[in-house]
Every structure is written in structure tokens, then in C-alpha cells.
Amino acid sequence: MGILEKIKDIELEMSRTQKNKATEGHLGILKSKLAKLRTQLLAPSKTSGSNEDSFEVSKYGHGRVALIGFPSVGKSTLLTELTGTDSEVAAYEFTTLTCIPGVIHYNDAKIQLLDLPGIIEGASEGKGRGRQVIAVAKSSDLILMVLDATKSEAANSTYAHKEILTRELEAVGLRLNQTPPRVYVKPKHSGGVQVNNVVSGGLTKMSESTILKILAEYKIHHCELLFREDVTVDQFIDVLEGNRKYVRCLYVYNKVDALTIEEVDSLSRRPDSVCISCHMKLGMDHLLRRTWNDMGLVRVYTKKTGQKPDFDEPVVLADHRGGCTVKHFCDQIHNTLSRGLKYAQVWGVSAKHMGQRVGLKHALSDEDVVQVVKDDGAVDKEELKGRFRRKNDPARIADRVKKAKLKT
């Protein structure tokens, strides 16, 4: 039996199984099996094995945004509108057949925007060019899920489209607008499974026996588990699979020119949603602003002692877990800068007061001004190491001894 058939079988069994306390463990095992099969499906050594028709284009700029959506929702029209790059637009489906990159210039940053072929239900299992499209989505810092607003309320199909696409992306390990579950697994050689949970109110979404059954499915018999969050079975499996990608997603409803004001109003109130019309050039500024906010890019203006800040060319820092720090800023300018830093002075939102003196760990905010003060007296650690190495180099020692002998 092929992987796809096995997946179908398990999905069928799951749909037939009633959800209650008694079946929780069994469902947990089925979900783990499903997750493992899907991971197998993603493994690169598939029949063709080659990725010559992959859509991968090289990364460019300070971040990458992918346009994901059903055919003919207006992805290419949007790319052309935001970047000026031509991508063929037509009324028929599957006009775009490959990945077309463009660049958004916004707030002195360059953001790579990727137009992609439309995807349909079954994309994660290889329908259409679904797998290649999803691979590009996985490599992005933000996904713009483009939806056709005219197909919304009446048939409720925009809702359906959004759910279908979300399911397709989830099937390959993408998690939209979620944070990684705060559950930690420490494998051990013996001692069985030890469950520590620091969640007030305890774990309400799965029992300890379900946890053990799922662990057994992953052949984990000895480990220390720490739950800092009341997670679901699915989230727990995500932790064990370990290959999930957590990415931000904005839902972009295009073609609102064909809707009433009331309909637009209701769509734009949905979470993480933006209404636009490429034809009427509506909502573009708003979309760019939301894109910028979601990417978490930080602009830092540099300043030299006794001079005015340089507001022309900021250093743009990409989102780092735990924020963009003075260290990230220094590294972006030069890889040795942080070593010689005495302190940095900061003006802006992140500073407690104007010109606050801070160290490398200080987290910077967008549009901060930073002045680096170098410690000229301090000897560089790397330089010291180098000196030590040179001094103790056997060849040099031998050389020194030889010279000393010659003198005497």
C-alpha cells in the first residue's frame, strides 16, 4: 500500500471514531501515525528524486513574502501592483505556472514578494504544482493568503477556501499564526517517562495515558517531559515531530470592488484580514503597513559621535527570536564590531531615556538611533588568542631557541 492510501485509510478510521474520553488515546495514536506518514511523504527521496522543476528562487532583501491562493484570485495582479514586476494576468485559471519574484520597497527596506501558481485541494498530496508551491511558502517569513472576496458570503466559499488552504498548509507542517507549543522533551536512556507540568489547572486536553500512548508510537520509552502550556494532542505531536514551521499569515480579500460597504466591513473585521481591490487600487497602503508590522523588521539609524543621525540609510534587521539586539545590529555592520564595543547609546522607543547607555543584549525598536562607542584600550579577545597561538607555536619556539644559540 502506498503512503497516500495509508493516509486515506487512517483519515477514514478517524472520521468513523467518535470523540470522547474513552477513544482519546486511540485517536492520539491515529493522529501520530498520520503525522509520521505525512512526514514520510515530505521526504525528498521520492520517485523523481530531483528538484529540477522546483520553484525555488534565491532569497533577496530583508525578508520574503509568498502569495498563496486558489487560481484566479488576483495574485499576479497584486504582485504587479505592489512591485511593478510583470506577471501574466488573465481571466482563466492557472495562468501563472512558476514562481515570479518581485521586490517591495517599503520603509527603506526591500521585501521579496513571490507570485506563485494557484493551488487547489489536494495540493499537499501533490495535486497540480501544489508541493512546489508549498515548499516556497515554507521558506517565507510571511504568507499572504489571497482570497476572492466575491466568492464569500452567499456560498460561504471564501470561508471554505480559507479552510481548505489552511488544511493543505497544515498537512505539510506549516502552522499559521500559532506560537510553538511550550512543551519540552528530554530523551533519556532509562527511568521511564517522567511528566512534569507547571500549568496551573493541569493538563485538560489530554490524559497522561494518551501522552504515554503517543510517546510509545514514537518509540520514546524514557524521557523527561515538561509542560508549560495546556496543549492539545495535535500540538503535542507537533512537538514530537519537531519539523513544524510557525509562520505568520495575513488573509487578503481581493476584488472587494464588487462588494457592498457592509460586506467589506464584515470581512475586514475578521482576525488578521485585509480587504483590497487591485483594480481600484484600494487598501494597498493598509496591506503594506500590515505586512510590515507582521514581518517584525526593525530599522536602526546610525549616528557618529558629535554628528547628526543618518536618516537616509537605516540598517534593517530581520526578526530574530527574542528581538533585534545591539549585537544583531553590530553584526550586520561588521563581524568584529561587537567585540570592540564599550557601550552603545540609544535614542528612541527602546531607550528608557534619550541617549541611554546599553550593552549588546539590549533589544532595539523600529526607528531607534544608535551610536556605537568603541573601547579602544581593550584588547580584542580573538587578537589575544592569536598572540597566544603565535607565541606557543612549536616552529616559532624552535626558531627562537636557534637564534638564542647563535647569539651565544
Ligand SMILES: Nc1nc2c(ncn2[C@@H]2O[C@H](COP(=O)(O)OP(=O)(O)OP(=O)(O)O)[C@@H](O)[C@H]2O)c(=O)[nH]1
Ligand atoms: N473585479 C476584480 N477583478 C480582479 C481584481 N484583481 C484581479 N482581478 C481579475 O481576476 C482575474 C485573475 O487575475 P490573476 O492576477 O491572473 O489571478 P491569479 O491569482 O494570479 O491567477 P492564477 O495565476 O491563474 O492562479 C483577472 O481577470 C483579473 O483582471 C480586482 O481587484 N477586482
Ligand SMILES: [K+]
Ligand atoms: K488567472
Ligand SMILES: [Mg+2]
Ligand atoms: Mg497568477
